[in-house]
Amino acid sequence: MILSGQEIIKEVKNKNIIIEPFEQKNINPNSYNYKLGNQYKIVSIDETLDYKNRSIDENNPLSYISEKGLLIEPGKIYLATTYEIIGSHKFVTLLIGRSSVGRLGLFLEISADLGNLGTAHKWTLEITSVQPVIIYPYMKIGQVSFWIPEGDIINYQGNYTNFNIPQNCFFESLF
Numbered sequence: 001m002i003l004s005g006q007e008i009i010k011e012v013k014n015k016n017i018i019i020e021p022f023e024q025k026n027i028n029p030n031s032y033n034y035k036l037g038n039q040y041k042i043v044s045i046d047e048t049l050d051y052k053n054r055s056i057d058e059n060n061p062l063s064y065i066s067e068k069g070l071l072i073e074p075g076k077i078y079l080a081t082t083y084e085i086i087g088s089h090k091f092v093t094l095l096i097g098r099s100s101v102g103r104l105g106l107f108l109e110i111s112a113d114l115g116n117l118g119t120a121h122k123w124t125l126e127i128t129s130v131q132p133v134i135i136y137p138y139m140k141i142g143q144v145s146f147w148i149p150e151g152d153i154i155n156y157q158g159n160y161t162n163f164n165i166p167q168n169c170f171f172e173s174l175f
Contacts, residue, residue, distance in 0.1 A: 003091065003146040005029050016090040017146060018120040031143040033098065037081035037122055038065045038137035069134040072106065077167035083138055087120025089155055095110040095123055098142055105130035108142050118155020 005012065005027040006065055011017040019032060026033040041060040051150075065080070086093060093115030097108035110126040125142070133143065 020085045031145040033140045036141040037083040039115035040080040043077040065137040074128045081122040
C-alpha cells in the first residue's frame with residue numbers, strides 16, 4: 001500500500017520518514033517532489049565497462065553543477081545526488097523521475113529506483129537522456145513514494161547507507 005501525501009506529512013512529523021530538508025509545498029497526492037543536488041560524476045562510455053573491474057570510480061572525479069546548469073548529453077550516464085536526505089526505517093522508498101523531466105527525454109533511476117528499509121541518505125540518481133537537456137542544481141527532478149512492507153522488517157545493513165555523494169563503485173559480486 002502506498003502512502004498518501006497527507007500520510008507522508010504525518011509520518012515525517014512522527015519521524016518515521018526522513019526527508020531533510022522537508023518542504024510541505026513539495027507534497028503530491030501520493031509522493032514528495034525531491035530536488036537534484038549539486039554533485040555529479042560522469043560514467044565514461046568511451047571504453048567498454050567491465051563489471052569485474054572494481055576501479056571504475058577512480059576515473060570519474062566528483063564535480064559540481066553550477067547555477068548555469070549541466071548539459072546532459074545522450075549516450076552518457078551521469079550519477080548525481082538528491083538534494084534531500086531521504087529514507088525510513090518503517091516504509092520502503094521508491095524514487096522515480098517527474099513526468100515533466102521525462103517529457104524532455106530525461107531518465108532517472110535507470111535500474112535502482114527501490115530503496116531499502118532502515119537507511120536515510122542522499123540517493124545516487126542514474127541520469128541519462130535521449131537528447132541534450134540542461135539540468136540545474138536544486139530543481140525539482142523526481143518523486144519519492146513510500147510503501148508499507150508486509151512481513152518481518154529487516155533493515156538494510158549494506159555499504160550504500162554510508163554515502164551522500166554519487167556512487168558507482170561495486171560492493172557485492174554477481175558471481
